[in-house]
Amino acid sequence: MAEAILELKELSTHFFTDSGEIPAVDQVSFTVHKGEVVGVVGESGSGKSVTSLSILQLIPKPPGKIVNGSIFYKDENLAKASEKRMKKIRGNEISMIFQEPMTSLNPVFTIGNQMREAIRIHQKVSKQTATEKAIHMLKVVGIPRAEDIVNEYPHQLSGGMRQRVMIAMAMSSEPSLLIADEPTTALDVTIQAQILDLMKKINKEEQTSILLITHDLGVVADICDRVVVMYSGQVVEQGTTREILKDPKHPYTQGLIRSLPKLHGKEKKLYSIPGTVARPRKDHIGCRFAPRCEFAFERCFKENPQIYNLGEGRESRCFLHSKQEGERLKDVTTNT
Amino acid sequence: MSQPILEVKGLKKYFPIQGGVFGKTVGEVKAVDDVSFHVREGEILGIVGESGCGKSTTGKSILRLIEPTEGEVKFEGKDITKFSSEDMRKLRRDMQIIFQDPYASLNPRHTVEKIVGEPLLVHGMKSKSERKKRVRQLLEIVGLSSYHASRYPHQFSGGQRQRIGIARALANHPKLIICDEPVSALDVSVQSQILNLMEELRDEFQLTYIFIAHDLSVVKHISDRVGVMYLGRMVELAEKDALYEEPKHPYTKALLSAVPEPDPDIVKERVILEGDVPSPANPPTGCAFHTRCPFAMDICSQVRPEFGPVDDQHFVACHLYNDK
Numbered sequence: 001m002a003e004a005i006l007e008l009k010e011l012s013t014h015f016f017t018d019s020g021e022i023p024a025v026d027q028v029s030f031t032v033h034k035g036e037v038v039g040v041v042g043e044s045g046s047g048k049s050v051t052s053l054s055i056l057q058l059i060p061k062p063p064g065k066i067v068n069g070s071i072f073y074k075d076e077n078l079a080k081a082s083e084k085r086m087k088k089i090r091g092n093e094i095s096m097i098f099q100e101p102m103t104s105l106n107p108v109f110t111i112g113n114q115m116r117e118a119i120r121i122h123q124k125v126s127k128q129t130a131t132e133k134a135i136h137m138l139k140v141v142g143i144p145r146a147e148d149i150v151n152e153y154p155h156q157l158s159g160g161m162r163q164r165v166m167i168a169m170a171m172s173s174e175p176s177l178l179i180a181d182e183p184t185t186a187l188d189v190t191i192q193a194q195i196l197d198l199m200k201k202i203n204k205e206e207q208t209s210i211l212l213i214t215h216d217l218g219v220v221a222d223i224c225d226r227v228v229v230m231y232s233g234q235v236v237e238q239g240t241t242r243e244i245l246k247d248p249k250h251p252y253t254q255g256l257i258r259s260l261p262k263l264h265g266k267e268k269k270l271y272s273i274p275g276t277v278a279r280p281r282k283d284h285i286g287c288r289f290a291p292r293c294e295f296a297f298e299r300c301f302k303e304n305p306q307i308y309n310l311g312e313g314r315e316s317r318c319f320l321h322s323k324q325e326g327e328r329l330k331d332v333t334t335n336t
Numbered sequence: 337m338s339q340p341i342l343e344v345k346g347l348k349k350y351f352p353i354q355g356g357v358f359g360k361t362v363g364e365v366k367a368v369d370d371v372s373f374h375v376r377e378g379e380i381l382g383i384v385g386e387s388g389c390g391k392s393t394t395g396k397s398i399l400r401l402i403e404p405t406e407g408e409v410k411f412e413g414k415d416i417t418k419f420s421s422e423d424m425r426k427l428r429r430d431m432q433i434i435f436q437d438p439y440a441s442l443n444p445r446h447t448v449e450k451i452v453g454e455p456l457l458v459h460g461m462k463s464k465s466e467r468k469k470r471v472r473q474l475l476e477i478v479g480l481s482s483y484h485a486s487r488y489p490h491q492f493s494g495g496q497r498q499r500i501g502i503a504r505a506l507a508n509h510p511k512l513i514i515c516d517e518p519v520s521a522l523d524v525s526v527q528s529q530i531l532n533l534m535e536e537l538r539d540e541f542q543l544t545y546i547f548i549a550h551d552l553s554v555v556k557h558i559s560d561r562v563g564v565m566y567l568g569r570m571v572e573l574a575e576k577d578a579l580y581e582e583p584k585h586p587y588t589k590a591l592l593s594a595v596p597e598p599d600p601d602i603v604k605e606r607v608i609l610e611g612d613v614p615s616p617a618n619p620p621t622g623c624a625f626h627t628r629c630p631f632a633m634d635i636c637s638q639v640r641p642e643f644g645p646v647d648d649q650h651f652v653a654c655h656l657y658n659d660k
């Protein structure tokens with residue numbers, strides 16, 4: 001496998017609020033290799049955004065704090081990097097795009113103005129060259145009339161076009177890693193298809209690694225090589241896209257996939273996971289998913305399961321994988 | 337085949353665009369532009385389409401939560417666009433709506449008891465103890481516990497709040513419920529609970545739903561028939577299997593091909609549409625889809641295609657099928 005670009009090791013980011021300490025990201029470990037697209041999936045509040053913000057040291061402190069772990073970008077631990085160093089890394093080596101492009105574009109400046117700024121922070125080029133580069137990047141992301149668009153304001157563009165502009169800005173510094181936090185969630189499916197195609201093209205042609213955060217398993221199937229599944233602040237399972245979608249090992253992932261209505265399915269009644277999504281809590285004892293898990297047994301309510309290595313980068317955090325419980329695991333897999 | 341409970345004919349809703357310093361009307365947003373369909377008693381009619389195509393406006397116009405600009409809405413044979421406000425008030429027992437964002441539609445300062453009990457009071461259940469009893473009954477029907485009655489909306493999760501919204505809609509034994517993106521804000525694992533609940537309730541109380549959503553898989557799962565809207569118009573309507581297995585309209589085909597599916601074995605021939613959805617303030621002439629249609633012909637930019645049958649119960653507005 002290609003070299004690692006990003007490696008999170010037991011990353012924990014907590015929030016210290018009036019109502020207590022929230023372990024929003026708890027012992028999260030995963031790796032993104034060069035040229036790879038890795039998806040982070042999970043339901044709302046599972047810690048996807050906090051994970052990505054932690055990588056770039058963009059967690060609001062206070063109330064947030066990285067309390068444990070390391071974030072290796074190439075050979076450098078970003079968890080220990082100075083703010084000065086992080087400024088260099090952000091938008092240069094690692095770029096990030098967010099769900100709602102309107103909030104990250106400044107409404108009072110033209111598109112060209114903002115793109116030039118972004119380009120000139122990282123590259124010592126003339127205004128003229130920066131403008132040319134901006135127009136070139138807009139064309140790369142498929143914006144028609146790029147020469148005119150540079151003189152327009154964000155509100156004059158549609159949601160899909162704004163998201164392309166964000167991608168163009170993020171790509172203009174030729175980053176080695178692109179972190180995209182729900183980049184298509186606010187978009188219509190036909191526009192989403194355009195943006196996903198664009199991201200695939202960037203990944204192929206520039207060898208840019210992508211960390212894609214999403215709650216949509218369809219998007220994962222479309223673009224990701226590997227998937228990290230989060231639940232309540234923890235990684236519960238990871239593996240290749242095919243493994244996760246076709247042969248999920250963790251009861252949560254299994255339930256999640258079974259609860260999805262399928263476009264070509266003929267299911268009469270949907271499977272549903274009982275209960276509600278658990279918010280991460282410091283005083284939680286046992287597996288975070290146990291209260292909703294149909295396979296949960298005594299131990300699941302008493303101890304937090306470790307991550308079981310199932311070989312070849314395949315991991316699952318569930319006691320069903322332990323030796324004593326191996327028999328139960330067989331039941332689980334034959335039941336689904 | 338059962339009777340239509342609702343018939344919509346030539347429904348239009350144009351919103352004025354105010355401009356200039358004096359707020360004069362300078363144009364119109366054709367949010368719903370000549371839409372016709374019917375809903376049979378006991379069925380679930382799905383309506384899909386991308387953001388801004390007029391799904392919510394259609395739903396709200398049917399209930400006259402906003403006044404339609406033109407057209408006929410017949411509920412059980414009576415044209416309700418002519419109803420007085422008193423008649424409308426009475427009719428709202430029979431026709432209910434559930435919204436996407438249960439939080440925004442529930443008063444944060446009222447207890448669940450008050451929220452669910454309010455429509456009972458409005459429709460004449462004066463006795464407090466009777467209301468209390470009915471509220472508890474309703475909460476249990478939607479899978480909450482009666483002790484939840486004294487709590488406030490913020491004390492519930494998204495899925496539970498949607499259950500409260502459903503309980504409120506059910507209070508006066510409605511016949512038709514318009515569900516406007518009822519599960520769009522919910523997590524996947526909770527979404528299927530609510531979809532199952534809605535199906536159970538339909539069977540138990542012989543309800544009819546109009547189910548509005550942008551998620552094509554969700555709509556496929558729950559609906560009997562599905563209509564596809566584009567820029568204020570209904571472009572295709574058919575039994576769900578016919579629509580999903582053999583879509584006719586080029587827009588429906590593109591839409592279905594764009595849905596990413598959570599199965600690595602499904603390799604799709606994607607129809608990537610160029611450009612963005614045009615503005616309903618300035619819709620293209622002729623067929624509204626012709627600017628993005630891979631099959632557009634000369635006639636498409638000139639003449640608006642009729643919404644007509646191409647197969648049994650399969651309606652399409654497209655010139656590719658008009659000649660046949």
Ligand SMILES: Nc1ncnc2c1ncn2[C@@H]1O[C@H](COP(=O)(O)OP(=O)(O)OP(=O)(O)O)[C@@H](O)[C@H]1O
Pocket residue numbers: 015017022024042043044045046047048049050051060063064215279280
């Ligand atoms: N500024 C903050 N202060 C306190 N808690 C926070 C803060 N930001 C995030 N959290 C908590 O961290 C947890 C994880 O949040 P995060 O935003 O990472 O979720 P997510 O997986 O991105 O969800 P979504 O799909 O809704 O975007 C949540 O429980 C949230 O309440």
Ligand SMILES: Nc1ncnc2c1ncn2[C@@H]1O[C@H](COP(=O)(O)OP(=O)(O)OP(=O)(O)O)[C@@H](O)[C@H]1O
Pocket residue numbers: 351352365366367385386387388389390391392393394550616
């Ligand atoms: N009160 C209003 N005044 C002016 N324009 C409006 C009003 N309500 C809706 N519109 C416009 O009418 C069009 C249709 O809106 P509508 O809310 O019905 O779309 P929708 O299909 O429900 O979209 P979504 O999927 O985003 O909910 C949009 O262009 C919208 O901007």
Ligand SMILES: [Mg+2]
Pocket residue numbers: 048049050181
């Ligand atoms: Mg998030």
Ligand SMILES: [Mg+2]
Pocket residue numbers: 391392393516
């Ligand atoms: Mg709507």
